[in-house]
Each structure stands twice: as structure tokens, then as C-alpha cells.
Amino acid sequence: MEQIINITYDQDHQQPVVSSLQVAESFEKQHKNVIQSIENLVAENSAAKSLFYETTYESRGKRYPMYLMNRDGFSLLVMGFTGKSALDWKLRYIQAFNEMEKQLKEGIPTTPEEKLDLLLEVAHNQKGKVKEIDERVTKIEKDQKIDPTQYGYIGKLVNRRVQEVKAVYKYTWNSSQVGALRHGINSDICNALDAHPRTQIRAHRFDEACRFITGWNPSSVTLKEIEELEEHV
Incomplete structure (x- = not known):
């Protein structure tokens, strides 16, 4: 089954973002290595810090580190990912970001009521996304081989x-x-x-x-x- 790309709207930073966890899954990378790549980018250039947002996710009652990244952060991170499948995923993510930004431009709320409706809708969608991420993490952890x-x-x-x-x-x-x-x-x-x-x-x-x-x-x-x-x- 084809993987769904989840570009979500981050209320705190007012822009579309994707999680490091999903990027790791799409590009078949270990999540810890993706996190290390992000931290290396931030260490090399402080300007990159504004492209990545530290957060956490929950799995089996424990919290683990994760990053959210905007379009520029994603582009910077995957710049070095190579291969035909990597190129396909890059294009799919760019398209997903474009679609999200188009939706935001076409449906920006103006009244307090519209803003509240959007906030409730986002909260509902985010709850579903978090559950989906947790399920994916559980599957990844279950399939991980011994080191x-x-x-x-x-x-x-x-x-x-x-x-x-x-x-x-x-x-x-x-x-x-x-x-x-x-x-x-x-x-x-x-x-x-x-x-x-x-x-x-x-x-x-x-x-x-x-x-x-x-x-x-x-x-x-x-x-x-x-x-x-x-x-x-």
C-alpha cells in the first residue's frame, strides 16, 4: 500500500511541517540517524535552527525526541539523499507542501468563528495523525533487528x-x-x-x-x- 505523506499545519510556528519520523520512514533511514543529520546541520550553521523545531512523540508510554521541519528544512535535510526512490520521494513531498500551502491560501479564516472552526479541525486532524505516527513507530520498533x-x-x-x-x-x-x-x-x-x-x-x-x-x-x-x-x- 502506498504510504501517505502527512504535511500538517503547525499552529505554534504558523506553517506547514513534516516530522523527522515520517521522513525517516519514507527514505528508509533510521530515525536516530535523521535526528543526527538535523543536529549536524544546526551545529554547522545557526541559521538552520529556524528550520527545525524540537519536539517529542510518545510510544509505549515513553517519550522520544523528534523534529518538525518546514519546507526549507526538509529541502536542506534531504539534499544529500540520493537514488531514484529518494528523488521520487523528494518530488512527492514538494508536491504535498505545495498542496498544503495552496489550501491555506484558499481557506485562510478571517472571522473569529472561522478561526475557531479551523483550530478545532486542526486539533482533530492532529489527534488522528499522532495516533497514526504512534502505530507506525510501534511497527518500526517491532521490525527492528538486533544491532x-x-x-x-x-x-x-x-x-x-x-x-x-x-x-x-x-x-x-x-x-x-x-x-x-x-x-x-x-x-x-x-x-x-x-x-x-x-x-x-x-x-x-x-x-x-x-x-x-x-x-x-x-x-x-x-x-x-x-x-x-x-x-x-
Whole structure:
């Protein structure tokens, strides 16, 4: 399904804006890297500070940093994003900004009643946008893979558990048997965590993976394979 671009009207700064979270999703960037790019731009030139507005969003009861940016801020940020898909997204965002600005010019309220109606409409729309952002953030967090540090830690746990199992079962433990044991634990991890290969383990299941490895024992199929390898030494 095609992603919807949400350009919203920011009452505090009286202009259309888009969130760093949505930009990260559209251009397939990690949100933390987009935030870092924005902060680097502001650090390099103080004039850029007026193009980005610090704020936060809520996810699972916690608040996380986020930026809102106007058209100029968006243009400055994505200037270095390359590739055909990046160009397509740039054009789509520019069109979305144009449409929002056109709507604002054609429907600027003049009376107090019209201003109040617009304010209520914006508030209602913003509530829906926040909910949509929260849902997207939850999905992004759920799909995020373990980082290199977590992957390395899981590797150490696997090595430790292999040594523990070898100490329990008194086989010769030739290289083929050790290979079968490692294949068994890795296969069971992938199946239990629905991750093929291990690098695809979801970050939110990292603790579950650690517990699984710590309590892992070879299946009867794995033990039979190891025994057969013992007989053929």
C-alpha cells in the first residue's frame, strides 16, 4: 500500500511541517540517524535552527525526541539523499507542501468563528495523525533487528552453551560432532525466534533469545546425529 505523506499545519510556528519520523520512514533511514543529520546541520550553521523545531512523540508510554521541519528544512535535510526512490520521494513531498500551502491560501479564516472552526479541525486532524505516527513507530520498533553488539553477545552465549552441553554428553566430540551440535542450536534458535538467519532476530525479542540459548538442550534428532558421527570415527 502506498504510504501517505502527512504535511500538517503547525499552529505554534504558523506553517506547514513534516516530522523527522515520517521522513525517516519514507527514505528508509533510521530515525536516530535523521535526528543526527538535523543536529549536524544546526551545529554547522545557526541559521538552520529556524528550520527545525524540537519536539517529542510518545510510544509505549515513553517519550522520544523528534523534529518538525518546514519546507526549507526538509529541502536542506534531504539534499544529500540520493537514488531514484529518494528523488521520487523528494518530488512527492514538494508536491504535498505545495498542496498544503495552496489550501491555506484558499481557506485562510478571517472571522473569529472561522478561526475557531479551523483550530478545532486542526486539533482533530492532529489527534488522528499522532495516533497514526504512534502505530507506525510501534511497527518500526517491532521490525527492528538486533544491532551488532547484541548479535555478538548472542554469539558468545551460543559458544558458552555449546561448551556446557559438550561437558554433559561424553562423546568424543570430533569436529563433525561439534558442527552438528552448533547446527542444532542455531537451527533451534532460528525456528524459535522466527529469524533466518540469526541476524534477523528482532530487537524486541533479544531477551527472549538470550533466555532460550541459556536453557537450550539438543533435541533427540541432534543427539542421534551426533551419536552416528561417533560411530563412524
